[in-house]
Amino acid sequence: MEIGIPKETKDKEFRVGLSPSSVRVLKDNGHAIFVETQAGNGSGFTNENYNKAGATIVYTAEAAWDRDLVIKVKEPLSQEYRFLKKGQIIFTYLHLAADRKLAEYLIDCGVTALAYETVEKPGSNKLPLLTPMSIIAGRLAVQFGARFLESHQGGKGILLGGIPGVKPGKVVILGGGVVGTEAARIAVGMGATVQILDVNVERLAYLENLFGSRVQLIYSNSANIEDSVKSTDLLVGAVLLPGLKAPTLVSRKLVQQMLPGSVIVDVAVDQGGCIETLHPTSHTNPIYIEEGVIHYGVPNMPGAVPWTATQALNNSTLPYIVQLANQGMKALEENPALAKGLNVNNHCLLNPAVQNVFPDLVDLRQNN
Known part of the structure; x- marks a missing residue:
């Protein structure tokens, strides 16, 4: 699978979706990783670090976004909406209950969006990625x-x-x-x-x-x-x-x-x-x-504190990312915790909690 790591665009957001050590694990699993140039600088990771881990450095945001799976830290901002497309999987923090505009766009464009904050271990109420x-x-x-x-x-x-x-x-x-x-x-x-x-x-x-x-x-x-x-x-x-x-x-x-x-x-x-x-x-x-x-x-x-935060986040997200990259959407069938992370898919709002916040955005097709 081709995996893209864009540079974060939120104000002074210096975390990055994957560290070089995480890139190496995904590379060893046979995946191709494309990292936007300088995406890791704020967390202390250089382009050279990513090259040594097996990533390809790309020089535009579009080149990082134009992949099967996109790994980020924060939600896409309005200037990034144009990169979202049907058939693409994005895995990041979304917090859709506080962002109706983003929820509407994700539904409209047909992207598959998984949220770190709603990945939940069954029966435990534990949120391992949050x-x-x-x-x-x-x-x-x-x-x-x-x-x-x-x-x-x-x-x-x-x-x-x-x-x-x-x-x-x-x-x-x-x-x-x-x-x-x-x-x-x-x-x-x-x-x-x-x-x-x-x-x-x-x-x-x-x-x-x-x-x-x-x-x-x-x-x-x-x-x-x-x-x-x-x-x-x-x-x-x-x-x-x-x-x-x-x-x-x-x-x-x-x-x-x-x-x-x-x-x-x-x-x-x-x-x-x-x-x-x-x-x-x-x-x-x-x-x-x-x-x-x-x-x-x-x-x-x-x-x-991006140096600490990026590594702490990767320690938790990497097993889920590897499974998602290896198996695609089938991973959700085998991992109930990851399935809880699915917020939007095929133009439908699926997360029950977010549905409660925006009942008018629930697509009736998902009930047919």
């Missing part, structure tokens, strides 16, 4: 939040860990999944006062075993969210409903009650965000101030 980036995003959320709490960034001027004689900052995390757990690890390590709110009592019990008394674990409801958010220095949105748009947990009215210079980092922005006042930003312009509160809404946070 987890590594969730770990990174959770850790970065507190790292970035701490930075923007600094006074010269417009923040309160608070050191999250405090010092002897001065109380530490407060971090509130909405959601106790992978992102929330990793955010708590970093916040606890910094010495902050940390609260996690979640609706899953079993998850809260797990987190108690993990963190003990170092983290306050609170059942998530509107009253408890309001009580925690009003007094926090850093609010981290870490809500995930696989494939669905994130629910709005923090209203504008509640943001208005936060102290000026507080910081919100919403990792759920990929799926529409869980804070009413937050909208997507970029690595170039990561923050804005609304209601006196600093909002950080970069949807591709792991792109800030």
Whole structure:
């Protein structure tokens, strides 16, 4: 199979779909890999690295896209839509619930689109291709939040860990999944006062075993969210409903009650965000101030650490990519987890969660 690796076009997105070591594995399986020139530079991989691994370097985006299977990191942007075509398979993060325009185009053009974030191991609720980036995003959320709490960034001027004689900052995390757990690890390590709110009592019990008394674990409801958010220095949105748009947990009215210079980092922005006042930003312009509160809404946070993130992503995606390259669509019949990744095929929207978000886009042909 011919496999294309385009250079990412999202703002300051320096990750790349395949590392040279992954290219070598696919080459050993008999596939031809075409890498757009300098696609790996931001992750520390040169054209020479890819050549040595057996890839062919191509010098236009079109040459990388014009392949049977295209491996990316982030969703195609509007300037890339022209490269999508029927009969082609694309495997990347899509987050269609937050991007109706992309969903409509994928359906219209007839491409086969698989999403990393909806690959799910049957019966486990585990998302193996989302987890590594969730770990990174959770850790970065507190790292970035701490930075923007600094006074010269417009923040309160608070050191999250405090010092002897001065109380530490407060971090509130909405959601106790992978992102929330990793955010708590970093916040606890910094010495902050940390609260996690979640609706899953079993998850809260797990987190108690993990963190003990170092983290306050609170059942998530509107009253408890309001009580925690009003007094926090850093609010981290870490809500995930696989494939669905994130629910709005923090209203504008509640943001208005936060102290000026507080910081919100919403990792759920990929799926529409869980804070009413937050909208997507970029690595170039990561923050804005609304209601006196600093909002950080970069949807591709792991792109800030591409050397780590690319390798972490490849460690998880490569087995699925090899199977897809070796077997084509038959791989979905043999691998139920990979089959869960299928979002669009033959002009039909297939993922149930995305169908719930856009019921009017469900093509009746798939029911015949």
